[in-house]
Amino acid sequence: QVQLVESGGGLVQPGGSLRLSCAASGSIFSINDMGWYRQAPGTQRELVAAITRGGSTNYADSVKGRFTISRDNAKATVYLQMNSLNPEDTAVYYCNALVKRRIGVRVQDYWGQGTQVTVSS
Numbered sequence: 001q002v003q004l005v006e007s008g009g010g011l012v013q014p015g016g017s018l019r020l021s022c023a024a025s026g027s028i029f030s031i032n033d034m035g036w037y038r039q040a041p042g043t044q045r046e047l048v049a050a051i052t053r054g055g056s057t058n059y060a061d062s063v064k065g066r067f068t069i070s071r072d073n074a075k076a077t078v079y080l081q082m083n084s085l086n087p088e089d090t091a092v093y094y095c096n097a098l099v100k101r102r103i104g105v106r107v108q109d110y111w112g113q114g115t116q117v118t119v120s121s
């Protein structure tokens with residue numbers, strides 16, 4: 001079984017910063033794309049940022065210039081540095097990874113449990 005464990009969420013004031021981490025563990029042959037999604041109550045889950053194994057990145061328009069996604073392949077970990085946070089960023093943030101568990105087997109989509117980010121004064 002592959003597990004994605006997230007950390008770094010919490011309560012922060014508008015204009016503040018948070019850094020989210022997500023570490024993958026278990027039986028893993030390789031990890032392809034990794035990303036962060038978020039979901040507020042009553043809304044669809046949306047992509048925040050994604051990063052390929054080679055380091056190419058993609059961001060939602062709403063977070064460009066404020067958030068930075070990165071990864072450490074040796075540690076099987078993806079990060080999301082969030083700066084200039086505003087109340088609209090309040091949501092549960094989920095880590096996602098495309099994982100190949102064994103050679104010759106297709107990649108599978110895994111999700112973390114989610115971590116709450118609340119931006120409020």
